Amino acid sequence: MPYLMIGIDDTDWEGGGCTTYVMYLFVKYLIKDGLTNNIVGLPRLTRLNPYVPFKTRGNASLSIIIRIESESDAVNYVELMYSLIDQMVKRVGKTSPGIAYMVVNDLLNINERLIWFYRKSVRDVVTLDLAHRVADKVNARLVGGRGVIGALASLGFVPVDATYEFIAYRPEDEERPAIDINDVKAWDEATRPFTFLNLYNDQVLIEPHGPDPVLFGIRGDSPHHVLTMGNYLANKYNAIGWIIYLTNQGTEEHRSHVGEFIPYRNADITGVITNVAFDDKGHALITLDNGRKALAYRHLGISRELMNCDGCLAQVWGGVKPNGDLSLYVEGIRVLHDRYVEVRNPRCPMCGGPMESMGRSGLLRCKRCGFQGKLPRIITPRNRWFLANPRASEYRHLMKPSERVGLEGLALYMPKPFLWVY
Ligand code: ATP
Numbered sequence: 001m002p003y004l005m006i007g008i009d010d011t012d013w014e015g016g017g018c019t020t021y022v023m024y025l026f027v028k029y030l031i032k033d034g035l036t037n038n039i040v041g042l043p044r045l046t047r048l049n050p051y052v053p054f055k056t057r058g059n060a061s062l063s064i065i066i067r068i069e070s071e072s073d074a075v076n077y078v079e080l081m082y083s084l085i086d087q088m089v090k091r092v093g094k095t096s097p098g099i100a101y102m103v104v105n106d107l108l109n110i111n112e113r114l115i116w117f118y119r120k121s122v123r124d125v126v127t128l129d130l131a132h133r134v135a136d137k138v139n140a141r142l143v144g145g146r147g148v149i150g151a152l153a154s155l156g157f158v159p160v161d162a163t164y165e166f167i168a169y170r171p172e173d174e175e176r177p178a179i180d181i182n183d184v185k186a187w188d189e190a191t192r193p194f195t196f197l198n199l200y201n202d203q204v205l206i207e208p209h210g211p212d213p214v215l216f217g218i219r220g221d222s223p224h225h226v227l228t229m230g231n232y233l234a235n236k237y238n239a240i241g242w243i244i245y246l247t248n249q250g251t252e253e254h255r256s257h258v259g260e261f262i263p264y265r266n267a268d269i270t271g272v273i274t275n276v277a278f279d280d281k282g283h284a285l286i287t288l289d290n291g292r293k294a295l296a297y298r299h300l301g302i303s304r305e306l307m308n309c310d311g312c313l314a315q316v317w318g319g320v321k322p323n324g325d326l327s328l329y330v331e332g333i334r335v336l337h338d339r340y341v342e343v344r345n346p347r348c349p350m351c352g353g354p355m356e357s358m359g360r361s362g363l364l365r366c367k368r369c370g371f372q373g374k375l376p377r378i379i380t381p382r383n384r385w386f387l388a389n390p391r392a393s394e395y396r397h398l399m400k401p402s403e404r405v406g407l408e409g410l411a412l413y414m415p416k417p418f419l420w421v422y
Contacts, residue, residue: 004074006101007063007154010147011085012056013095018212020045020167022088023062024243026081027421040065042420045245046154047397048121051264051319054094058397061150071103098147100155102140110158111138118156123256125264161251162411164223166230168239170215177237179204187229195220195229196403200392215239221407223417243421252400263322270315276306294328301391311339331399333388340382346375
C-alpha cells in the first residue's frame, strides 16, 4: 500500500502564525473525515539549521506520513494542505510558504539522497536550486516558495535519536495566561527524567513569548509522560486543542564535528585556552593556541566557569557568525584537561595565623606572631574536567540538555499513545 509523505514550512510571519498550528489543523481535518488510523506514527516537527539568516524564530518545518489507497488520493490531501496554508498565512515580509510531497511504497527504504538533504539542512545552508535537484532525483513534488527547502528536508527525517513535544494552543483572541510555577514544579518532579527543560530556577520555560498561537510546549523522551503533564495543563489553562509531535529537538543533530569555520554552520574546535578576556558586559572572548576565537555570551551563563582557565585543554563548539572576522558563538565547552593550580601560603606552624610572603627571599612571615621561615606553599590542582553548558533558559531547540544524556534513542522504542491529538 502506498504512503503519502507531505512536508510544509515557512507559514509563519513576524506578527503571528506557526507552522505547527497549520499541521495541527490539517490533522484535525483528517480526524473529522475518520482518517485517524491512516496517519503513520506521529506527525514530525523538525528543527533545521539554527544559524540560517532567513528564519523567523525557531526554524521549524513539519511533515506527516499518511497511508493512502492509490496515488490519486495524494492529490486531495495536498489540495487540503494547500488551501489551509492559503487561508491561514499572511504573506508578509520574508514569509514564503512551501509544500513538498512524495508517494513511496516502502517506508523502511527512504531514499539516501533525501536523508542527506535533511542532514545538510540541519547543519548547513542549502539553496532552492539544490532542493529542486534533490526533489527531482527522489520523485518529490515541490509547491510554493522558499518554504519548500524546509518542507523537503522534513521528509528526510529518519531518526536515530528523537524526542517528543506536546504542543497546546490558545484561543486567537485571548492573551496567553501565565502558567503557575507550582504546577510546573509538581509535574516536572513527577515526570523527570522523561520530560525536560520545564523550569530554570523559578522561571517557567514551557511558555513561548512570541505572537504565535502556542499556549505551551512540554518536551520529553516519552510521549506518555508529555501527554500526562500536557493534558493536565491544557485543561487547567483552557487550551483549544493540542497535539504530540515526534521531533529532532534536543538531539544535537545540528552539530557537525568539524573544526573548519564556515559561516552559518556549526564548528567544533579543540585547543589550549591561551586567554579569556571579559568585556564590560560580562561576555567572554576565548582565544585558543591555534588562533581561533570564540565568544561565550554572558546570558549563556557559562562565562563564570572560564575564570582561571588559561592553559586548559578545551573543546568548544557553536555556530559560526560572519561578523567581521569569523567568530564562534559558543553553545558549549568541555574542559578536557584543567591545568589550573591554586597556590596558597600555609598557616603559621607556631600560632596557626595567616602567613604572607616576604618577597624574593622566599621567606614567609606570620601576620599574627611575626614568625619567619621558609615553608613550602600548598599547591592544589583543580584537576577536574567539566562540561559547561548554557543555563536551561538559554537552550536552543536542537541543543541537548544534560538531563537527556543517556536517554538517546529511547523515544524510538516508545509505542504511539492511544490519544495524541485533541
Ligand atoms: P518557526 O517559527 O516555525 O519555528 P521560523 O519562522 O524560524 O520557524 P521559517 O518561517 O520556517 O522559520 O523560515 C525558515 C526558512 O528558511 C524557510 O523558508 C526554510 O525553507 C528555509 N530554510 C530552513 N533551513 C534552511 C537551510 N538549512 N538552508 C536554507 N534555507 C533554509
